[in-house]
Amino acid sequence: MPVFWLVMIVLAIAIGGYILGRGRALAGAGGDSRHLHSLPNYYGSNVAIKAVAPAFLLMIVWLIAQPIFVSSQVAGDLPDGIVADGSSMSLVMAEVRRTAEGINAAVASGAMSPEMASSGRADISDFTTRLQDAGQIVTATITQPILNAAQSYRAMNATGNLLMTGLVLLLALGGTVWGLRESYPEFRARNVVEASVRALLIAAASIAILTTIGIVLSLIFNTIEFFRIYPASDFFGSMTWSPSFQGNSQLGIWPLLWGTLYISIIALLVAVPIGLFAAIYLSEYASKNVRAFAKPAIEVLAGIPTIVYGLFALLTVGPLLMGVFGNDGLGWMQSGTAVMTAGLVMGIMLIPFVSSLSDDIINAVPQAMRDGSYGLGATKSETIRQVVLPAALPGIVGAILLAASRAIGETMIVVLGAGAAARLSLNPFDAMTTVTAKIVSQLTGDSDFASPEALVAFALGMTLFIITLGLNVFALYIVRKYREQYE
The missing domain is CATH 1.10.3720.10 (MetI-like)
Incomplete structure (x- = not known):
C-alpha cells in the first residue's frame, strides 16, 4: 500500500477514535460534562493521539531502516567478483536500485507481467527489450547478477512494505482501543493530552539540533575517510x-x-x-x-x-x-x-x-x-x-x-x-x-x-x-x- 493512503487510513482511524472517545466519556457522565474530570474534547484527543503517535513513529522508523537493511542484505548476496573495473559497491547498488525501479515501472505499465518480473530464470535480452519498450531502460546492459539482485531487492521491499502496513494499522487500532478504555469520567485526559503536546513541541524544537548534529557527523565521517586516502598535508598545503x-x-x-x-x-x-x-x-x-x-x-x-x-x-x-x-x-x-x-x-x-x-x-x-x-x-x-x-x-x-x-x-x-x-x-x-x-x-x-x-x-x-x-x-x-x- 502506498504511504499516502496508509497515512490517510491512520488519520481516519484517529478521527473515528476522537468521535468515539468523546461520546464514550459523555455517556459515562450521563451526558453532563460537569461530571467529567476534563472537557469532552480532551477525551477524544487522547484517543486520537494514542492512535496516531505510535503508528506514525513506527512508520517513520521503518521507512528509514528498511532501505538500509534491504540494501545491506542484497549487497551481501552479490557475487564476490561483481565489483570490478574500477567500480565500487555503491555504484553497483545504485545500478540494482535503478533496475528494480525500472521493473516496477514496467510491471505497472503492463509491459512486463509480475511473473516475469520475479522469475529467477528470465532471459536477459528479453528482459532488456521489455524495459526498452516500456521506456524504463536504465543501463545499456543488464547482467544476470544485477537482475537477480534487483529481483531480490524488489521482493524484499514488497515484503517489508506489507509488514509495515499491517503493523502500522494494528498499532493504530490498538491505540484506539487503549484510548477508548481510558474514556471514563475520572480519567485525567487533559493532563495526558497536555503532556503529549509538550512532548511534540520538544520533538519539534529538537529537530533543528538533531539535524545540525547529523550534518556535522556526516561531514566528519566522510572527511576522515577522505584524509585516510588523501594526505591532509597535500589538501591544505598544495596550491593546485x-x-x-x-x-x-x-x-x-x-x-x-x-x-x-x-x-x-x-x-x-x-x-x-x-x-x-x-x-x-x-x-x-x-x-x-x-x-x-x-x-x-x-x-x-x-x-x-x-x-x-x-x-x-x-x-x-x-x-x-x-x-x-x-x-x-x-x-x-x-x-x-x-x-x-x-x-x-x-x-x-x-x-x-x-x-x-x-x-x-x-x-x-x-x-x-x-x-x-x-x-x-x-x-x-x-x-x-x-x-x-x-x-x-x-x-x-x-x-x-x-x-x-x-x-x-x-x-x-x-x-x-x-x-x-x-x-x-x-x-x-x-x-x-x-x-x-x-x-x-x-x-x-x-x-x-x-x-x-x-x-x-x-x-x-x-x-x-x-x-x-x-x-x-x-x-x-x-x-x-x-x-x-x-x-
Missing part, C-alpha cells in the same frame, strides 16, 4: 586544484578558498554600504509614503531565484563589463565570466539582507534616545552617527554576518558569472571558482565514493562549515564587546 578520476589528482583547497573569499568580499563591498545607507534613509529620512513603496521594492530582490541572478550576470553584467574593461576598452578583462561579474551581481542579491534587517534594527532604537540627543543640541546626522548606529550596531553586525554567510554559500551565480577556473590571482577580472561550485561538480553524476575525487567534496564542505562557525564566533565577540561598552 587539478582533480582527475584517472588518478594522480592534486586537490589543494587554497585556489577554491581564495575564489570564495575574493568573490564574497567584492559582494559585501557592494551590499553593505548600499544596504546600510538605504536602511538609514528609510528609517530616518524617508516619508511614510516613500517608505511604504521603497522597502517592499528592495525586498523583492530577495525573492528572485539565484539562477535568474546567474543569467543576469552571464547575459548582462558580463558583456557590460567587457565593453568597459575588455579588449575594446582598457584590455584588463578577457571574458565576461570573472570575479568582478559574480561579485557585483551577488552584492545586488545581498542588498535586501543587509537593508531590511538593518532597517528593522534601527527602527527598534527607542525614540527617547533620539529626543535626548536633540535636546543636547545634536543635529539629525550627528544623532544618527553617535546615538542610533552605536545602539543598533549588534543587529547591524548580525545582518552583515547573514549576508556574508549567504555569499559564501552561493553557487549558481558563481557557476554562471565567475567561471570554473581554480587559480590564485589578485586580478578581479580573472575567471575563478568557489568551494561550493566545486562541491557540485565533484558530486555530479555517478561518482565513485571510494575515490578521493568524490570524497573531497565533504572535506570542502567541512572547511566551509568551520569558516562559517568562526565567523559566527567572531561576530558574537564583536556584538558582546560593543554592547558592554554601550551599556
Whole structure:
C-alpha cells in the first residue's frame, strides 16, 4: 500500500477514535460534562493521539531502516567478483536500485507481467527489450547478477512494505482501543493530552539540533575517510586544484578558498554600504509614503531565484563589463565570466539582507534616545552617527554576518558569472571558482565514493562549515564587546 493512503487510513482511524472517545466519556457522565474530570474534547484527543503517535513513529522508523537493511542484505548476496573495473559497491547498488525501479515501472505499465518480473530464470535480452519498450531502460546492459539482485531487492521491499502496513494499522487500532478504555469520567485526559503536546513541541524544537548534529557527523565521517586516502598535508598545503578520476589528482583547497573569499568580499563591498545607507534613509529620512513603496521594492530582490541572478550576470553584467574593461576598452578583462561579474551581481542579491534587517534594527532604537540627543543640541546626522548606529550596531553586525554567510554559500551565480577556473590571482577580472561550485561538480553524476575525487567534496564542505562557525564566533565577540561598552 502506498504511504499516502496508509497515512490517510491512520488519520481516519484517529478521527473515528476522537468521535468515539468523546461520546464514550459523555455517556459515562450521563451526558453532563460537569461530571467529567476534563472537557469532552480532551477525551477524544487522547484517543486520537494514542492512535496516531505510535503508528506514525513506527512508520517513520521503518521507512528509514528498511532501505538500509534491504540494501545491506542484497549487497551481501552479490557475487564476490561483481565489483570490478574500477567500480565500487555503491555504484553497483545504485545500478540494482535503478533496475528494480525500472521493473516496477514496467510491471505497472503492463509491459512486463509480475511473473516475469520475479522469475529467477528470465532471459536477459528479453528482459532488456521489455524495459526498452516500456521506456524504463536504465543501463545499456543488464547482467544476470544485477537482475537477480534487483529481483531480490524488489521482493524484499514488497515484503517489508506489507509488514509495515499491517503493523502500522494494528498499532493504530490498538491505540484506539487503549484510548477508548481510558474514556471514563475520572480519567485525567487533559493532563495526558497536555503532556503529549509538550512532548511534540520538544520533538519539534529538537529537530533543528538533531539535524545540525547529523550534518556535522556526516561531514566528519566522510572527511576522515577522505584524509585516510588523501594526505591532509597535500589538501591544505598544495596550491593546485587539478582533480582527475584517472588518478594522480592534486586537490589543494587554497585556489577554491581564495575564489570564495575574493568573490564574497567584492559582494559585501557592494551590499553593505548600499544596504546600510538605504536602511538609514528609510528609517530616518524617508516619508511614510516613500517608505511604504521603497522597502517592499528592495525586498523583492530577495525573492528572485539565484539562477535568474546567474543569467543576469552571464547575459548582462558580463558583456557590460567587457565593453568597459575588455579588449575594446582598457584590455584588463578577457571574458565576461570573472570575479568582478559574480561579485557585483551577488552584492545586488545581498542588498535586501543587509537593508531590511538593518532597517528593522534601527527602527527598534527607542525614540527617547533620539529626543535626548536633540535636546543636547545634536543635529539629525550627528544623532544618527553617535546615538542610533552605536545602539543598533549588534543587529547591524548580525545582518552583515547573514549576508556574508549567504555569499559564501552561493553557487549558481558563481557557476554562471565567475567561471570554473581554480587559480590564485589578485586580478578581479580573472575567471575563478568557489568551494561550493566545486562541491557540485565533484558530486555530479555517478561518482565513485571510494575515490578521493568524490570524497573531497565533504572535506570542502567541512572547511566551509568551520569558516562559517568562526565567523559566527567572531561576530558574537564583536556584538558582546560593543554592547558592554554601550551599556
